Amino acid sequence: MKVRTIYDFLNEVSPFEYQEEWDNSGLNVGDYNQEVKKIYLSLDIDESVIEKVEDNSLIITHHPLIFRGIKRVVPNSFSTKFLIKLIRKNVSLIAMHTNFDKTHLNNYFATKVLGLSGVAEDFVFYSDVFMSFDELVNLVKDKMNLEKIKVVKTKDFIEKVAITTGAGMSLLSGIKADCFLTGDIKYHEAMDAKARGISLIDIGHYDSEKYFTDVLYKAIDGEIGFDVEIIKINSQNPFSLI
Structure with a gap:
């Protein structure tokens, strides 16, 4: 299934036009024409998420990986570091945030x-x-x-x-x-x-917001109507109490 087909389906579930002006929901990384067989759902992107996903797949996150303009793609920030890794694995990323x-x-x-x-x-x-x-x-x-x-x-x-x-x-x-x-x-x-x-x-x-994966899974599982596997994973809370 092509990323474009999945994007169009998600747009029916929660229209991307509802996002705020400052937001960057939608396709953050990848190609609308890419064929994918697996969709991963996660609140955010982090190291553990990228390690778990297979090459040539799609991740749907709540928070966009890219919020502001990027002048250079070098691994000196979390967004560019993870962007490089996603590109190497040919993994597309769609964000569904404020919408x-x-x-x-x-x-x-x-x-x-x-x-x-x-x-x-x-x-x-x-x-x-x-x-x-x-x-x-x-x-x-x-x-x-x-x-x-x-x-x-x-x-x-x-x-x-x-x-x-x-x-x-x-x-x-x-x-x-x-x-x-x-x-x-x-x-x-x-x-x-x-x-x-x-x-x-x-x-x-x-x-x-950690419930994002459960809510989206319920909204699309059995409704997407295509031969694609949907897998829930999740990024980790960066904070801990000691």
Whole structure:
């Protein structure tokens, strides 16, 4: 099956036109005319992923390998280092990032992982929870299997939560909720939220998006209609707690 055929199918599942202007979803590496027999699904590209994939295959990731322009292809950054290795193995790469956040991932995390109901508005999933802040924190810790979690508490009772997987603090000014759940929260962003009276729960970037492979697999397995093997693998969280 050609990469173009798979790309067109993915575009029906989650249209690439939904991605943000700064994003680089779509074909990052490879040739639309390349024939592939295996598709690998992974959150990101790292050494372990590249070692596992067979030559002449396709990887579909959540995060693009290339975000900015590249002036030289030498192995002095993770993107160019992995780009060289993919080219050597003749492996194509398609990224489904902000388009998939909007159509699938945020909704899955909110409803299937946290067990909440609500409605998605572009990047943000809103849910009416009506519980104490401490109860909400314990719910998130339990559902995500976390012993500790970073929070900013501005009020004792939460009526509505907003949820964005990955790093969503750039959306803070438009958040209409008592508490915002997202990842990669920085110090000054936390201070800004506190001044606005919005509580925060840091659900982590990797921890909130690691479900990408499961969600995409369910969306395409049995639906793609072609003779191709779909294999779930995953990159590793670069952070560890000690």
